[in-house]
Amino acid sequence: MAGNPSLAHFKIPLTENEPMRSYPLGSDDRAKLKQALDEMIAQGPQEVPVVINGEKIYTGNVAKQLNPSKHASAVCQYHQADAALTQKAIDGAMAAQAKWEALPFNERIAVFLKAADLLAHKYRYKTMAATMLGQGKNIWQAEIDAAAELCDFWRFNCKYAEEIYQQQPPKNSVGTWNRVEYRALEGFVLAVSPFNFTAIGGNLPSAPAVMGNVVLWKPSPSAVWSNYIVYEILVEAGMPPGVIQFVPGDAEQVCSTALADPRFASLHFTGSTKVFRKLWADVGQNINKYNAYPRLVGETGGKNFHLLHPDLDSNAVRHAALQTIRGAFEYQGQKCSACSRCYVPKSLYPEFKKQIVAEHAKITQGPVWEFNHFTGPVINKFAFDKIKSYVDHAAADSNCTIIAGGKYDDSVGYFVQPTIVETTDPLTKTMTEEIFGPVVTVYAYDDDKFDETCALIGDTTEYALTGAYFATNREHIVHGTNLLRKFAGNFYVNDKCTGAVVGQQPFGGGKGSGTNDKAGSWTLLLRFINMRTIKENFVPIDEFIYPSNLV
Missing domain, CATH: 3.40.605.10 (Aldehyde Dehydrogenase; Chain A, domain 1)
Structure with missing residues (x-):
């Protein structure tokens, strides 16, 4: 029986990333x-x-x-x-x-x-x-x-x-x-x-x-x-x-x-x-x-991190805060790459806290057909109850303080408000367990314990999916990148830990991820x-x- 002939070596069309559309108000795409x-x-x-x-x-x-x-x-x-x-x-x-x-x-x-x-x-x-x-x-x-x-x-x-x-x-x-x-x-x-x-x-x-x-x-x-x-x-x-x-x-x-x-x-x-x-x-x-x-x-799974180096100036701290808002709360934190824990040097923490709380106040939440909202519902009742339990734990834990968000309501849809937890215990439950929801926990570390904090990031969880490191000085970037090498399959420098693009950042992690x-x-x-x-x-x-x- 004759097979299918192969009559040429074909080349596929030039491969480019699909252009993303922005759907601005009044646009044909939005309509x-x-x-x-x-x-x-x-x-x-x-x-x-x-x-x-x-x-x-x-x-x-x-x-x-x-x-x-x-x-x-x-x-x-x-x-x-x-x-x-x-x-x-x-x-x-x-x-x-x-x-x-x-x-x-x-x-x-x-x-x-x-x-x-x-x-x-x-x-x-x-x-x-x-x-x-x-x-x-x-x-x-x-x-x-x-x-x-x-x-x-x-x-x-x-x-x-x-x-x-x-x-x-x-x-x-x-x-x-x-x-x-x-x-x-x-x-x-x-x-x-x-x-x-x-x-x-x-x-x-x-x-x-x-x-x-x-x-x-x-x-x-x-x-x-x-x-x-x-x-x-x-x-x-x-x-x-x-x-x-x-x-x-x-x-x-x-x-x-x-x-x-x-x-x-x-x-x-x-x-x-x-x-x-x-x-x-x-x-x-x-x-x-x-x-x-x-x-x-x-x-x-993942228990993904953002880490700030003490060398950041106020503009870089604001950038890190904005990236953390996006990394933690886009799609209600339901990305396996979502930021779930954040490590900030004590010298920068007051400014970081000020910035991230102020930006958090701008977040609105609602059903997806109301186009103005940055966040929507979590996926189902099981997810809602699980995420709610972590918010409740943070509210009851003496080592934790909810500094933004913390509310939830499933009367109509499964809505959990994006929540920022401040902790004095780097091994508290919300720092170690995968939540898969809009909850990020921030820990302020001693400036002179940067290397120890890098080791802590690796020791805290079984996961190694994504991580982001914010620093300015090139020697500091190299030093931190080397220390964090085995803790994330996708590693970002001065960017959020989400958003891998096909053809640009191949995606996946090791260890338990x-x-x-x-x-x-x-x-x-x-x-x-x-x-x-x-x-x-x-x-x-x-x-x-x-x-x-x-x-």
Whole structure:
């Protein structure tokens, strides 16, 4: 049977970051986004099926994704896959694998390049509206996530794949030709995505698929609606049935079924450290079942820091305070990179406190359809109760003082006011435990204990995701950067600890924060391929004896 011809070495279009739009008052962008929001609200809850082999399946076992700004309403009700449907999805994906992997590279990546253009134009406002209503993001947070970052993931993954395929052995002996091919894994990938970034939802199944893999995509219950729109964009862009199976459902049934299958080849995960470790342990228990050693790729939690050096002047202190407001409170602190602890020298603390409290007073909070608010709701009741417990702890702890915020209200939506805690104990609960909400704790350290404070930052938590260091003198910058090297996979100098951009800052952390495979880089794609080395000989040998055997 004839295969697909490869008739040229194609080059993908120039890859650039998707231009971000600012949605100013009176702009066409703002009007179109408002229209998309209004239409989505008027339509009421949407119905989301399980999709296996291109077939939309309505199981009748439904759950709701609530609107966190107004939890009496839902953005969608989604049908859930059980163990049997998960197994069907696995079998269907494996049936689609050979044909998908065999497509010429240019035909495969055309799907993702087209998807990026569809998202950037035709579906930009719809995807943003679903992210705003379903996940509680304001306009800017939805723009940088559901529009720009997901476009970037799709386009840059194609660029990185092209570069990987070009890596070939530099030497060939006379009469031979050496080459390497990069084939898909021998099995399927399970992608388990989080609620907090629509872009991560799209990237987790897409990155393996770019390299020829087939994927089961289990979206977060709190992001099903936006993730389904992303899935439909991929289908419209030409994704063949079975390549990515969309399987919302009970995490235990979906994951346990997938991990028990001998053809399980990889886990691509973003979520909590606890869940990732549980899945890793489950893989270990099943290791003798598998056809190959599974690749486990995970980005999990963080307890991210800002550190100020004593050499800052008043303008630099104000800059650090502003960056801390953004790093701690954008998207209600629900970024795995969000600033959760801040270390300020005692000599600068009065000025820092003055600045950050004054700036905090400017923060407004409300539902996402009121465009003026800097912060919105946290994602759900579980998150609200957890974050509330940390605020209550800080209010009751004699070593802590709430210097701004501290209020919460879940009567209509899940609203927790951005909260700044001052502590005299660098190991207090809010400094050591991941909160994943709009709470930052500030500790004032002795100016002459900078080195000890750097060590304290590393010893305080198990995480090593992001961190930011504010200093002026170059020698001080170098010194602090060296001391903090192992405490953050993404490290920022004189900038906030959030906001990694695909193609600019590959993202991921080590220690308890994950496998540090760096989403948004070529290194991530390497996790989803098997290399085969091919040596072809052109010249026959005359005999088997080597000259060294002759006497």
